[in-house]
Amino acid sequence: MRWIIEIIIAHRNISSLLLTVSLSLAMISAGPEAQSKVIRYLNFSLYYPAFATVSQITRFGNVYSENTRLKHELAQTNARLHQIEDQSIENRRLRGLLGVIEDSPYELVPVRVVAYDPSHLSKSIVVSGGKNHDIVPFMPLVAEHGAVGKVIQVMSNISLVQLLRDPFSRTSVMCRRTRAVGIMETENSRDFFIRMRSHEDVHTADTIVTAGLGGIYPKGLLVGTVSKISDDKNSLFKRVYINFTVDFGKLEELFVIRLAPQWSAFRDELDSLKIKHDK
Secondary structure (H helix, E strand, C coil): CHHHHHHHHHCHHHHHHHHHHHHHHHHHHCCHHHHHHHHHHHHHHHHHHHHHHHHHHHHHHHHHHHHHHHHHHHHHHHHHHHHHHHHHHHHHHHHHHHHHHHHCCCCEEEEEEEEECCCCCCCEEEECCCHHHCCCCCCEEEECCEEEEEEEEECCCCEEEEECCCCCCCCEEEECCCCCEEEEEECCCCCEEEEEECCCCCCCCCEEEECCCCCCCCCCCEEEEEEEEEECCCCCEEEEEEEECCCCCCCCEEEEECCCCHHHHHHHHHHHHHHHHHC
């Protein structure tokens, strides 16, 4: 029996031809009923499994293509949704800035933040406005929720801004309710406080604004609120700690107040007096 199988395998082309011819002759000589049985047998034993396999493969291919298409559409939909959310947030932010423009008595130049100080405690930013926009050093900047900082260096189309939370900023501020004035300080670049005399009437939640001293920030720009009060080592003073109303880590659209430093005007007046005296 084994040698017969080996001969069939060795001469499989001839064997297939002989089998096909034999089946064809048998089908021709057989009656209609026998032919039907053979056809049904071939359908169920050979053709149907092959057809089912091909159909299954085709169906899997269609499912894969449909899955890929749906994933692509889902990605596009998510991208559009995120874009709409970003536009909605930006619209709300710009509406808030519009209120700043309407309420401000000063000429404001709109700018955008283009770079942050890379340190973990950002002390400066770069904004999209410079000499070509009539911006000069020491002009203050404001956001929707209050004062941000001042311009310290100007180029053609960008400017470097020193933020209020820079320890070297040393901004003069005051309590809006009692008008008590102090200089904003910090010892760790995180907690900012004002050193005031112990008898000053200042409470938590009081509003702190710029004092208008120093010739840079106009009086009344919002800075923050009093978070806590603690006695200083010297009993004559107390520390009034401040929570900034501006989130310095999320600055985007700002305004430069086109206001020349007051001390520059004083200097011009002194120079004019000097010229008159020389004459």
